[in-house]
Amino acid sequence: MAAEATESWLKFDFFPAGTDLIVQGGEARGSIMVLKEGEVEVLRDGKYVSTIKQPGAIFGEMSVLLERPHSATVRTITDVQLYVIENALTVLEAHPSWLLQIARLLAQRVNTTTAQLVALKSREVEQDDVLVLPTNVFSSWGDPQI
Amino acid sequence: MEQILVAAATLPVHVLGPRSVLVSEGARTGKLYILKSGDLEVVRDGSTVAAIGDPGSVIGDMSALLDLPHSATVRTRNGAEVHVADDADAFLAAHPAAARHIARLLAARLHKTTALLVDMRRQAKVREDQDMFDKIFALLE
Numbered sequence: 001m002a003a004e005a006t007e008s009w010l011k012f013d014f015f016p017a018g019t020d021l022i023v024q025g026g027e028a029r030g031s032i033m034v035l036k037e038g039e040v041e042v043l044r045d046g047k048y049v050s051t052i053k054q055p056g057a058i059f060g061e062m063s064v065l066l067e068r069p070h071s072a073t074v075r076t077i078t079d080v081q082l083y084v085i086e087n088a089l090t091v092l093e094a095h096p097s098w099l100l101q102i103a104r105l106l107a108q109r110v111n112t113t114t115a116q117l118v119a120l121k122s123r124e125v126e127q128d129d130v131l132v133l134p135t136n137v138f139s140s141w142g143d144p145q146i
Numbered sequence: 147m148e149q150i151l152v153a154a155a156t157l158p159v160h161v162l163g164p165r166s167v168l169v170s171e172g173a174r175t176g177k178l179y180i181l182k183s184g185d186l187e188v189v190r191d192g193s194t195v196a197a198i199g200d201p202g203s204v205i206g207d208m209s210a211l212l213d214l215p216h217s218a219t220v221r222t223r224n225g226a227e228v229h230v231a232d233d234a235d236a237f238l239a240a241h242p243a244a245a246r247h248i249a250r251l252l253a254a255r256l257h258k259t260t261a262l263l264v265d266m267r268r269q270a271k272v273r274e275d276q277d278m279f280d281k282i283f284a285l286l287e
Contacts, residue, residue, distance in 0.1 A: 044264055065246075065253040071260070093242040100211075100238050100245055106252035107211040113259035120266050 009091045011084040012036075015076050021059070022074040028063035032088040035059075038080030043073040051077070061102055064088045150248075151202045153241035154180040154229040162222045169206060171219040178234035179205040184226025190218040197223075207248050210234035 015021060021033060021040065039053040049072060052059070063070045085091050092099040159182055162168060168179060168186065186198040186205070195218065198205065209216045211234070231237035238245040 049264075062253050062257060065250045066257060071257060089246070093246060096239045096242040096245050099242060099249055100235065103207075103238070103245060103249040103252055104211045106249060106256055107208050110252055110256050110259060111208065111212060111214075113256065113263050117259060117263055117266065120263070120270065 009086050011086065013082055013084055015080045015082070017076050017078050017080075019076045019080075020073055021076060021080075021082075022070045022072070024070055024073040026070050028060070028067065028070060030064055030087055030089065032058055032060045032064055032085045033074075034083040034085065036081040036083060038076060038078045038082075040074050040080060041077050043075060044071070046073075058102065058105070061088070061106075148202065149243040149246075150180060150204065151182075153237075153244035154182070154202075154231075156241075157229040157231050157237065160228050160230050162226050162228065164222060164225050166222045166225070168220045168222065168226075168228060169209075169216045169218075171217065172215045174209065174213070174215045175206065176210055176213065176232075176234060177206055178210050178231040178237060179220075180229040180231075181205065182227040182229055184228075185223045186220050186226055187223055188218045188220050204248060204251065206234070207251070211248075 024044065035052060035055055035057045037055060039051055040059070041051050042049040042059075052074075059074050060070070092102065157180070160168075162184070169175060169177075171190065181198060181201055181203040183201055184199075186203075187194050188196040188198065198220070205220055205228075206216065208214065238248065
């Protein structure tokens, strides 16, 4: 796990398979990780959510932006090489194009999750079944996503 | 909110009268709008789904960032003053505080949608399990 300094805010790091890079509920330390090589899995409440293996994929950005504990665990499933951007908010503000990239990425994810929610919701309607979710949930977000 | 208003102060202001359309559902403008004053409503498929009245509210972010058509119509109620960035990317690149504000908004939105999704999937799973038990018990009877 020898960290190699390239710029003061950027570290290159290596983790063996089975390492928790981020722990759900853990305090954010203000850093964002960028995957260089390898595969990680995302777990929420101990359950598998997804696998990430695309170089350049980022994690940790949600808790950095929202200044709240991590909402999921990220665990390496192979040996992983990554970059760690420390003091990410300050670094991003000095590189607005990266910030814009992250905003775009978040917007894409919002779009995907919203589509999945709508699909789940319409399946419920088809099944004419009662699930405990307020009927006005989509319109009540007060954040209309235009 | 305040930081985005500081950045938005560099942008031109459009003044809209009552019941004026700011963006139309289905249109692709690439513009970003920031409410300066007044009140707006969001109309989707003919029904009002939300009201926007807080100065600094951002409109058009999803559409501008993803180069997608607007997913709803936004119009004024009594009238509004709105800052308009014709080139959203250029505006955000020049104003990191505004970009951070929007990234934060998106992260908060993603946090909500993901939490809901996890919750709905969990409920769907419980229901599937219940269905399976019901079937097994039906076979046993």
